[in-house]
Amino acid sequence: MMKMKRWIAIALLALLAVSAYAQAKPATIKVAVMAPLTGNLANIGEQFRQGVELKAKQVNAAGGIDGKKVELKYFDDKADPKEAANIAQLILGDKDIVAVIGSYTSSVCFAVTPILEKERLSMITPSASNPLLTKGNKVMFKMWTGFDVYAPMIADLAVTELGKKRVAVLYVYNDWGIGVKDYFVARAKKLGATMVAEEVLYDGDKDFKTQLTRIKSRNPDVLAIMTYYAEGAIIAQQAKALGINVQLVGSGTFVEDQFLDMAKEYAEGMYVVNEFVSDDPRATVQEFVKAFKAEFNGALPGNYQGNAYDALGAILHAYKQSGSSRAAVNDGLQNLVGYRGMAGEISFKGQEIAKPQVFVQLKNGRWTFFKESPILK
Template sequence: MKKLLFVMSLLLLFVVSCGGKKAADSNVIKIGVIAPLTGDVAQYGVAVKNGVQLKVDELNAAGGINGKKIELVVADSKGESQEAVNIFKKMVSQDKVNLVIGEVISSASIAVSELAQKAKVPMITASGTALDITKGKDYVFRTTFTDPFQGTAVAKYAKTKGIKKIAVLTNTSSDYSLGLAEAFKKQATQDGITIVEEKYTKDDKDFKSILTKIKGQNPEALYIPDYYNTNGLIATQANELGFKIPYLGGDGWDGIQTNFGKVAEGTIFSSQFAPDDTDPTVVKFIKDYKTKFNSNPLVFAALGYDTVTVVENAIKNSKDLSGESIRTAMAATKGLPLVTGTFQFDADRNPNKKVTFIEVKGGKLTLKEKL
C-alpha cells in the first residue's frame, strides 16, 4: 500500500509539474531570430539582433504583449542558406516558435521563406531585399524595401542630378547585387542614362582590371550594388587608380564608415535611416541603442527594432497566437510610427516607404535627402 501511495504521489507530482509547465508556456511568446552573427556579413546580423533585443527588452519591461512575455530564440546562420534552413527547421519542430524574424541577407531569406510558407509559420525579414522572398508567400513579410524599389530610386536620383553616363559593377554571385543592378539599369535606361557594366564574383578581390576598363569609358558615376566589405575594397582600388567620380549604391553600403570611411567619401546610397536625422522617433532610438550597446546603430539595427514593433502590433491585434491569426493581423499593418518610416504593406507584403539618401561625409553617414 505504501509503495502504491508513493507511486501515485509521483504520478500526481508529474501531472501537476506538466500542467504547471504548460501554463507557464502559455504566457510566453516565442520568437525565433535567424541571423549571421559570425562570418563576412556578421556586422549586419549583429545589428539586426541588437535592434530586436532592444525592442523586446522594452516590451518585456512594460509587461510584454497582451500580458505575455517574449522569449527570443537566437541562432547564428553564418550567412549560409543551408545553415539558416537547418535552424528554421529546429525552431519550428523543437523550439515551437510562434514566428520567425530572419533571415538577414537575401539568399538565406529566400531559402527560409519557402519553408515558412509550407509550415504556415509567419516569417518577417528585417533586411532581406530580394523580390522573391515574399512573392507568392502570404506568410512571409519584410520591413525593409525591395531591391527593385531602391534600385529604381537611385536611378531616378541620378537623373535629378543630371548624370548622363553610369558604370555598374555587379556581383553575379549575389542575389542582392543582381536585383539592385537589374532595377537600376532598367530605370536608368528608361531615363536616357547610358549604362556600361562590368561583372565579378564573390571570390574576386582584385578589381583593378575591370576598374581600368571602366575608367577608359569615362562614366560620370559608379554604381556598386554590393555589401560594405566588398564596396570598401572596390572603392579603395578605384581611388588608387585615380577615380574622381561619385560612387552610388544601395543600403548594403551601411557599415562602410567602420573601416572604409575615407575611401568612400562622397558616396551616395539608398537607405531608410540616417544617424543625424532629427525626427524624435529616430533620436530616441539612437539614444536608447547607444545606452544599451555603447555603439552607434546601423540601419540594420533600426530595421530590427522596427520589425519587433510590427510583430508587437500584429500580436496585439491577433485573435490568438496561431500562425494564421498572426499572419492576418500583420498583413493589416498600417501607419505605425517606426524608426525607418511609416508604411503599410502592399499586396506582396512589402512596405511602401520613403527612401532616405545617405552621403558619406567626413567618414560619417549623413542625411542627404528623403524622396
C-alpha cells in the first residue's frame, strides 16, 4: 500500500512538473513594435502598425506558427533616441519577446542597438537606411535598402536608363543627404556622366532659387533631388518657375501623398527608385495590395506598410526554421535566404537586405510602376 502511494505521489509530481513547464513556455510568439505612435510622426507609426497587423492576422488565421498565435506589443518611442533607449530596456526585460520591429529613424536604431545586443535580440527596421546601422553588431537588420545601394541605382536610372549626361544634384546637408549624394555622384561619374553642379540646402529651408539659378546656368539635362518630400515639392515648383525644364530624378522619399499634394503638376514625369509601388505587376505585390485594400477599407499601401509586413514575415520565418529563443531567431535572420515576401525573394547579407527595387514614374498625378531595377554590376 505504501509503495502504491509512493508511485502515485511520484506520478502527481511528474504531472505538476509537466504542467509547470507548459505554463512557463510562452503560449504566443510575442514581437515588439517600436515606432513613433504619437507626435508629428505618428502617421509613420500607424503605417508600421497596419503592415504588421495584416501579416499577424493572416498568420493567425492560418493556425499560427506550430500552433502558436502571433502577439504584437507596441511601444511609442516618439522618434526620440533617449525615449527609445528606455523602451529597449523594458523590451529586453520581457523574456517572451523574441524580436523587435522598428524604429523609424537611424538615430533611434543607433541608440537601441547596444542594449538589444546584450541578449541577441534582433531588430528589423522597416525604414532606416544608414549603411552603418548594421556594422559592428549582430542584431540590427534593415528592411529598407541602404542608400549605398539605392543612390547608385538613381544614377543608373538617370544616366543609363534615361540617357542623361549632364547631371546636377541638389541635396540636404545631413548624414543621409550627404551619403546619398556621394554614392550617386560616384556612380554617375563611373557611368561617364559629367557633374555640372552640386548644390546644398539645409533642413527647414524653403527658398531654393539661388541654388536653382546657379544650376540653370550650368545647363544640365537632369536634376537629381536628394531631399525629403516637403523640400522636394518646393524645389520642383521653383525649378519650373525659373524655366528649368529638365528631367527630375530622386529617391523614394517622394513617394508620399503629401509630396503629390504639394508638388502637383510641377513634378510630373519625375522618376525615383523606390521599395515598392502598388501597381507593380508582380504577383507577390498584387497579393499584398489586394489583402491590404480588403483589410483597410480600400486604402493603398505604401513603403512602410510593405516593409513592416515583410519584417514580421521574416521574423516568423526565422522562428519556424531556427527555433524560439532570441538567439535562434537571430541565427535564422542571419541565414535568411530566399524568403518569399511581399517584395519578392528576400535575403539578408550581413544584416543588409537584398531584394528587388523598382523604378517609379510620376504619371498623371500618381506614382506608377516603370520597371524593376536591375542588380548593379
